[in-house]
Amino acid sequence: MSLPQVTKEHLDHWALHPLDWLAIFLPKVRLWAKQQEIMEAVAHHDAVSVRSGHGVGKSFVVACIVLWYLFSHPFSKIVSTAPTLEQSKTILWDEIRTLHKELSKKMEYCGELYEAPPGLKIEPGWWAVARNPKDSHSFLGAHKEHLLVIFDEASGISRAIFDAASGLTTGQKNKQLIIGNPLEPGSYFHETHTGDVPGFHRIHISVYDSPNIRWSAKKNCYEDNVDAEGNLPYPSLTSLEWVSKRIKEWGIGSSQYQSKILGEFPTISTDSLIDSRHLSAAVQKGLYLRETLKKIQEGNLIMTPEEVKKMVGR
C-alpha cells in the first residue's frame, strides 16, 4: 500500500491502533507484550514515561513508534533526544534506519534519511530529527501541529532539557515519551514515576518480564539458557544467562540490580554506597551528615530503618 492510496479513515484508525499499522507496514516486526503496551500507550496518552531494566527492547519499540507516528499523522514532527547526539545516532537512529529499509518495501516513498544530525524527512514540514541535548534552544518553539518529543536513555538527560521540551509540548496535539533505565533517584525522569511531575502514564518493565526469561523458566533451561535446538524467542533481548552473570557481579539488592534488572529507581544512588531512604531519614532528623557517613563506613553499608532510629535516638 502506498501513501496516496491511504484515506483519512485509514489514518484515523492507525493513529489509535499502532499495532494495526505495524502489521501492514512492518509485517516482520514481532513486538513482545510490553513493547506493544508502550506503542498503544503513546497512541492513547499525551505523556508516557517508561522505566525498565536493560535490553528489553526499549529503543527498538521507540524506532517503531517514530515510523508509525510519522506515517499516521500527516505533517507531523518528531524530535528525539538522548544524553548525547552520538547515542541518538548509534542507538535509536540505527534501529530507525534498519526499519526504514523494511518500510521501503511496503511504501513507494517513505522519505529520505539524513546523517548529521540523524533525521527522516518526508516533505518540508513533515519530519523526524535527533536533537543535540547540549543545545536546549533547539527545543524552544510553539507547536500547534502533531508533535512527538522522545527522550531515550532518559536518566542521562538534564532537567534543563526536560524543562525546555515541556514548553514545546503544550499544544493539544503534542505528545512526549520518556524512556530508559531508571538510574538516578531524584531526577526529572524519577519524578514522572513518583507523580511529582504529574500527568504521565507510567509503564514499568522488569527484565524478569522479558520473553526470554519467561521462556527459559517455562522450559526449565536455567543452566544452558537455550533449548536443545539452541533457540531463544528473542535472541537479541536480555537472557537469563546475562541476568545470572550480572547477579554474580553486582549482587541482589545493589543499585545496579534494582535499576538494570528490576527496572526500579535505586534506593541507593549509583555512585554512592548509602541507601538514600535511610540517609534522608537520618538527615531530616537533624543528624550531621558527616557523622552519619562515618558511622555507615564503620558498620553496615546500608542501614536498616531500625538502625537509623537508633542513631537518631528514637
Ligand SMILES: Nc1ncnc2c1ncn2[C@@H]1O[C@H](COP(=O)(O)OP(=O)(O)O)[C@@H](O)[C@H]1O
Ligand atoms: N521485538 C524485537 N524483535 C527483534 N529484535 C528486537 C526486538 N526488540 C528489541 N530487539 C533487539 O534487541 C536488542 C536490544 O534492544 P534495545 O531496544 O536496544 O533494548 P533497550 O533499549 O531496552 O536496552 C537490539 O539489538 C534490538 O534490535
Ligand SMILES: [Mg+2]
Ligand atoms: Mg535503549
